Amino acid sequence: MVETTISCIKADVGSLAGHVIVPEPMLDIMREHLKKEALNKGIIDDFYVFNVGDDLETVMTHNRGANDEKIHELAWDGFIKAADYAKKNKLYGAGQDLLADAFSGNVRGQGPGVAEMVFEERKSDPVIIFACDKTEPQAFNLPIYKIFADPFNTAGLTLDPTMIAGFTFEVYNLYEHTRIMLDTPEETYELLALIGTTSKYAIKRVFKKGEGKETQRIAAEICTEKLNVSAGKYVGKDDPVAIVRGQSGFPAVGEIMEGFTHAHIVSGWMRGSHKGPLLPVSVKDATPTRFDGPPRIVALGFQVGNRKLYGPRDMFSDISFDLVRKKALEIADFMREQGPFEPHRVSEAELEYTTMPQVMEKLKGRFKKIEE
Numbered sequence: 001m002v003e004t005t006i007s008c009i010k011a012d013v014g015s016l017a018g019h020v021i022v023p024e025p026m027l028d029i030m031r032e033h034l035k036k037e038a039l040n041k042g043i044i045d046d047f048y049v050f051n052v053g054d055d056l057e058t059v060m061t062h063n064r065g066a067n068d069e070k071i072h073e074l075a076w077d078g079f080i081k082a083a084d085y086a087k088k089n090k091l092y093g094a095g096q097d098l099l100a101d102a103f104s105g106n107v108r109g110q111g112p113g114v115a116e117m118v119f120e121e122r123k124s125d126p127v128i129i130f131a132c133d134k135t136e137p138q139a140f141n142l143p144i145y146k147i148f149a150d151p152f153n154t155a156g157l158t159l160d161p162t163m164i165a166g167f168t169f170e171v172y173n174l175y176e177h178t179r180i181m182l183d184t185p186e187e188t189y190e191l192l193a194l195i196g197t198t199s200k201y202a203i204k205r206v207f208k209k210g211e212g213k214e215t216q217r218i219a220a221e222i223c224t225e226k227l228n229v230s231a232g233k234y235v236g237k238d239d240p241v242a243i244v245r246g247q248s249g250f251p252a253v254g255e256i257m258e259g260f261t262h263a264h265i266v267s268g269w270m271r272g273s274h275k276g277p278l279l280p281v282s283v284k285d286a287t288p289t290r291f292d293g294p295p296r297i298v299a300l301g302f303q304v305g306n307r308k309l310y311g312p313r314d315m316f317s318d319i320s321f322d323l324v325r326k327k328a329l330e331i332a333d334f335m336r337e338q339g340p341f342e343p344h345r346v347s348e349a350e351l352e353y354t355t356m357p358q359v360m361e362k363l364k365g366r367f368k369k370i371e372e
Ligand code: F6R
Pocket: 018, 019, 134, 235, 236, 237, 268, 269, 270, 271, 272, 291, 292
């Protein structure tokens, strides 16, 4: 039995022009760093580096488990090197997500986003890595729900006898730092009541129900780090990653992809303060240019075998997503017409970590009591 850890660690450490893309030299810096300091030294078994908009993404496979200090330090050091290049060449937002002055054992809460999954390899393991730009972890609530709990999305929930028992969702309250486990289909409505409140709750993990160890039942893991909560002010958006396992008792790869056919509305976009459709794109189209968006998601399909990564296949490059993209762009157009008005602009509560508190501070003394 091979036990494998997949660590996806990402950060925005500089981009061009403005917040659009990570330039190729920065990706090369991270690739060389991971090759020299990790792969060649036998610390990791394989890696893949890519970008989604202004976010530099790493995928590493190893046998060291989640929250391993060495793995986190490797990612941190790579981000520092890429940020140094960005600083030297005056690229935009150089070092933006590196909130701490120095690495202190774990990147969580220090700015970078993390999704890590430990699983026992089966006969064959398809794994899809999703990565977003200009949005937040709660963007995954709707698609992950559809994939693992909606038979209108996932045929296997009614047709595969090994899936019919359903899945267990681990949900985080992002602000109170509490978590709850909910079983589907029995607690579907309670689950929806929570995860429909996207301003507060995010799906963290999904497990297959039934016997077996967590490392056999783990099906999905989502990065839930809130950059602006960690920083105490608006720095940039969280831009989360997610890891989803497919096939043979988990949703088929096509059922996983089907979850992203809705152009559903997410928060982020310009200045992290606007709602808009989530646009599924190929890696080459992960260039958020209109109003710094619309928010994007890419999907890389891998086979994981003996801790090696085979692939990736750029999953949203398929023409079957063209109509979803068209729909998303039409929604984007419509929403942009609303300018600074809710619900295109997010609510005041959601603006807490953006520039709104400064505007309110400035106007504070000018509010007078209405005497009538
Ligand atoms: C969104 C994002 C951008 C910036 C915007 C203003 O996550 O990063 O939309 O908020 O471009 O950036 P600054 O304040 O750097 O001029």
